[in-house]
Amino acid sequence: MKWTIATAVLMLLFPAFAEAQTAADPPEGWIVFTSNRYGNSDIFLMDTASGSLNMLTSDQATDHRPAISADGSMVIFVSERNGQPDLYLIHLDEYGETTGSIEQLTDDPWEEFDTDWCGDSHDYQFTVFISPDTESMGLFYGSDAPVIEGEWDIYRHNPYTDTIDPMSLEPGDYRYPVYIVDRGTVYARRMWENPENQFDILGYFHGALATGSFSFNHGSVNGPIRLSSETVLFIPCTDGEEDYYIIYDLMDGSPLDSINTLGQPFEYITPLNFGEGGRWFLAQAALSTGGSSEIVLFQGLGTPDPRIFQLTRNDCYDGEPRWLSRE
Numbered sequence: 099m100k101w102t103i104a105t106a107v108l109m110l111l112f113p114a115f116a117e118a119q120t121a122a123d124p125p126e127g128w129i130v131f132t133s134n135r136y137g138n139s140d141i142f143l144m145d146t147a148s149g150s151l152n153m154l155t156s157d158q159a160t161d162h163r164p165a166i167s168a169d170g171s172m173v174i175f176v177s178e179r180n181g182q183p184d185l186y187l188i189h190l191d192e193y194g195e196t197t198g199s200i201e202q203l204t205d206d207p208w209e210e211f212d213t214d215w216c217g218d219s220h221d222y223q224f225t226v227f228i229s230p231d232t233e234s235m236g237l238f239y240g241s242d243a244p245v246i247e248g249e250w251d252i253y254r255h256n257p258y259t260d261t262i263d264p265m266s267l268e269p270g271d272y273r274y275p276v277y278i279v280d281r282g283t284v285y286a287r288r289m290w291e292n293p294e295n296q297f298d299i300l301g302y303f304h305g306a307l308a309t310g311s312f313s314f315n316h317g318s319v320n321g322p323i324r325l326s327s328e329t330v331l332f333i334p335c336t337d338g339e340e341d342y343y344i345i346y347d348l349m350d351g352s353p354l355d356s357i358n359t360l361g362q363p364f365e366y367i368t369p370l371n372f373g374e375g376g377r378w379f380l381a382q383a384a385l386s387t388g389g390s391s392e393i394v395l396f397q398g399l400g401t402p403d404p405r406i407f408q409l410t411r412n413d414c415y416d417g418e419p420r421w422l423s424r425e
Contacts, residue, residue, distance in 0.1 A: 124395045124407045125370050125378050128194060130154070130164040130173050131393055131419040135412045141175050143194045144393070144409060147424060152194050161186075165213040165222070166422045170194070174203070174213050174222050183209045185224060203255065204262065211250070212322065216277030220257040223265070223275050223283060225250050252285055252303075265303050268311075273297060274323045276331070284331060284348070286319035287311060295320065300346075316344050316353055326369045330354065334367070343367070343399070357400040364396065368421050373397075375405060382417035383408075391417050 126147040133142050141154040141164045155161045159179035166173050173188040185203040188196055204210055212225035227250050250271040255262050266272040271288040274297075278284060282304030286297040297319040301311030317335035326332040331346040345355040364381040371378060376397045383394045385408070393416050398404030410416040 123373060125373065125423065125425060127424045128166065128170060128422040129380065129393060129409070129419050130166045131416055132162045132164065133410070133412070133414060133416045135414045135416070141173065141188070143173070143190070145194060145424070146395070146409065150194070152196075154188050154196055155200070163211060163213050163418060165215055165420050167215050168422070170422050174215070176210050176213065180205070182207065183211070185210050185213065212274055214275050214277055216254070216283060221255065223252060223254040223277070225273055225275060226253050249290070252283070271297070272301075274319065274321070276323045276325060278325065278329065278348070281329070281348070284323060286323065312351070316356070317342070322366060324368045332367070332369050360400055360402065362400070362404060364394070364399070366418055367399070368419070370395070370421060371423070380419050380421045382419055388413065391415055393417070393419050
């Protein structure tokens, strides 16, 4: 374990933290997350090794859905500072401090939402909600589209040509893009005839356009997809009654495991590395009944007594965490 002044202070203030340290060392990394601790939603960066916390945005509008690049030099996020949800970019130095001004990446009448980096550190993709009232609907699909309340589609930015192109050209709702090195992007899809929020198709695209999809008959995807390993997905699912996670092997096209949450208070879970005591996970957690949520590292997903390493302690919303390993 790397001992720091921040670690010592946490151990003195929180005995549960000290107990966790004697049991297993948590991983070290940077976490970008959303917090409304100062009255509105802003983006923060935490260094778990040093205990430092940097406030990356301070706009009065809502800033949320951050994602950090693989080299730690940039963060993309969604902001409503110009009246609608668009994508913005923050540049970081080696200490996680902001450098330069915040760049606006999109400026359209639609709502940007899910974000993920792909390719190199200047390449990103995002899900956009398109209104059916726009004239581009018929042109976008190449045929008359049925009248619906709206749909989610995946777009990708090419930094070299400075263009933003649609990836999902078939009718349906597309959410939760996650990039896999050398393999492309996986997403969840809901057909229009399916019930609301029933995302039960997995698809993928590599390069310019979507190249295939297949039925996912292990429940409906109900949250952001994350990588469990290089070719294994960690997929939050529901069957309408219970929530669980499917560990899904893309190579075999089959689940390796299913983990019931047992009512655990964790959301936005990201699998991290293994350590003494089991695998570590990053998540937001509702640890009290007051409606607040905290950022945590924990071991013991789907067990009655998980080991929780609490990183934030505020009577507010801290959530949507994304991880970058610094080990």
